[in-house]
Amino acid sequence: MSQRPTILIVDDEKNTRDGLARALRKDYHIAEAENGLRALEWLETHSADVVLSDLRMPGMDGMALLSRLLAREPRPVLILLTAYGDIETAVEAMKRGAYDFLAKPVNLDRLELLLKRALAERQLGAENKRLKAQIDAKYGFENIIGASAPMQEVFDVIRQVAPTRATVLIQGESGTGKELVARALHQCSPRVHGPFVPVHCAALAPTLLESELFGHEKGAFTGATERRRGRFELADGGTLFLDEIGEIDPALQVKILRVLEERRFERVGGTETIEVDVRLVTATNRDLRQQVAEGKFREDLFYRLFVVNVTLPPLREREGDIVLLARHYLQELAAENGKTITGITPEAMDALTAYSWPGNVRELRNVIERMVVLSNGEKLTVRDLPAALRGPARAATPRSGSALRDAERQMIIDALRRHKNNRTRAAQELGIHRRTLHRKLNEYGLRESPKE
Ligand SMILES: Nc1ncnc2c1ncn2[C@@H]1O[C@H](COP(=O)(O)OP(=O)(O)OP(=O)(O)O)[C@@H](O)[C@H]1O
Ligand SMILES: [Mg+2]
Structure with missing residues (x-):
């Protein structure tokens, strides 16, 4: 043989x-x-x-x-x-x-x-299986917190595709955790011992970005006094994360497409062909498909990037996650600031879950940090909240789809079960007001059973 x-x-x-x-x-x-x-x-x-x-x-x-x-x-x-x-x-x-x-x-x-x-x-297949087994599926995944159904789906996708070389496009509003997901994909991949190289594409002018990505030879342009290796080379054997990919100009889109198809390129001003083994992860807070429709983004490149697609839902559509994240950041930031704050009052938590969080998780973290730093009490209360959150609760903000409601409903059922149907205790654990719990029990048709 x-x-x-x-x-x-x-x-x-x-x-x-x-x-x-x-x-x-x-x-x-x-x-x-x-x-x-x-x-x-x-x-x-x-x-x-x-x-x-x-x-x-x-x-x-x-x-x-x-x-x-x-x-x-x-x-x-x-x-x-x-x-x-x-x-x-x-x-x-x-x-x-x-x-x-x-x-x-x-x-x-x-x-x-x-x-x-x-x-x-x-x-490397065998190694992948071992990595998968290590993953904690409950409330967190590689530092990403989320118990809601849409986040659990995101974890599933990461788990499934991290071991492969497939290109992943991450979409979501600012502050929803796109970079966190990109890092998790790297951490859970067989490339974990290779480099993770992030590039913020919107931060650089097109010509600079080109030499940043592909490197340049000495004398390639004014100011190129040395040969320089680009990010594609630096990411060899690892993961290259192109953030804000929607901002890349058409000429550069062609070049990136070529690297994706051929795995090789030349430095700016160079003739030597360089081969790299890079896994590409990209992110955008724009609707890339829309950009393709408007002729601003190449369709062929879009398909190469879109092989696997992760869409991070905005925080306002994940009420349960707001509670988890607020508690998580409270613990972390209280410790960091040497404060002994033990919790968040139900009224304050209600206000946090009612707010629309345009800046998503990043904004939530900032708000908690500010509250922790300024608070003198044992718990964070409504009085510690920034003014924007103290106003009347958003009344008719559309809640997202049924998956989210299912997740919330399940969290409530679980909490009631753990506390033998004691609603006061369950509400405490969920970090919501007893009144809110009652409302939700009605909403979800859980009023009759379980009984108190
Ligand atoms: N699910 C989550 N669990 C824990 N922390 C999170 C989560 N989502 C986001 N974060 C935190 O929120 C902050 C913003 O996340 P990140 O930088 O990944 O967002 P982004 O989507 O890349 O935002 P932008 O579009 O503005 O670049 C980071 O501090 C990150 O650690
Ligand atoms: Mg980012």
Whole structure:
């Protein structure tokens, strides 16, 4: 038996199979199948490290083959070959677990690079499983606090995609924790021992940003007195976080697209081609799809970035999380400031949960910090609140969807259960007023049972 990795090529066109086999034969053991069904038959009695499959084939197509492969253990790496116009399907396939896709006609250099990387990452599979097992699923995840249903969903996505190389786009209002999520993706990935390199794209003029990202050679422009390595190079083996990606100008968008597709680039003013192994995570507080529609952002780049999408809900839509976060920051900041503040009164907590938090978690932290610093009491009270929060509670702010309500309802049921239906104690634990609890019990139809 050969020591070389096995690649199964699945394509209905014999010419394509032959061409690929010829190119890969020197480094790999090659098998061929003319459609998904044939491929599965072959896999009954053999095993493949990589399945290189066409997307469109008569009989069983690439997508169907993918779903069958997902159930196999060990699972081969699946790389799809796509024709013009298949990009959305290919992106969908990546979301479901395909490793990557390549456009036809296949660029063989690109394919070889992809295969090398895929096989190296496959070896890390066992390590990934161990990492996953360490994750705390309850109220927090890598310093990210959130018990609400939408945040639990965010944790699930992170857990699922962190071990992969998939590009992740994080969207959300300012202060919702986009950078925190980017760091968590790095922390939970096999790249954790590599660098995490953040770049704030909106902070630099386009030309500066280009040399910041790609580096420059000595003499590339006035002021370039030294050769300098860019952030892509510095992030080799790790994660590059491009924050405010929506602000990048079109010329630079093209260059980033090229790095994503080819994993190589040249420094500004340079000719040497540099290859990097970087996992890209991007963030924006704009609606990137809208920017594509308006012609401000390249569609092809958008699809490359959008492979996995994490949307962080605004804090005002996560009332339960406000309570958790307020308590968390109180503890942390009281300790930091040498104060012995033991809690937040129910009235003050009601005001905190009623506020709309345009600055989201960052604003909440600042508010708690200010209250802690200025307070002299044992608890934070309404009198410690900044003026903006002391006004009448927002009456008719639209609450978000049913997932959120479900989460809140569940928190209430759990608290009542823990306190044997003692509503006063349950309200205390939830940090809300007994009156508020009553209102919510009515709202959620929980008034009859459980009884007090
Ligand atoms: N769910 C959370 N749990 C704990 N801390 C959080 C959470 N979300 C945000 N934070 C904290 O709030 C602050 C803002 O978060 P972060 O910088 O990640 O936001 P952002 O979405 O990147 O904001 P911007 O768009 O303004 O850059 C940080 O101090 C971060 O630690
Ligand atoms: Mg940020």
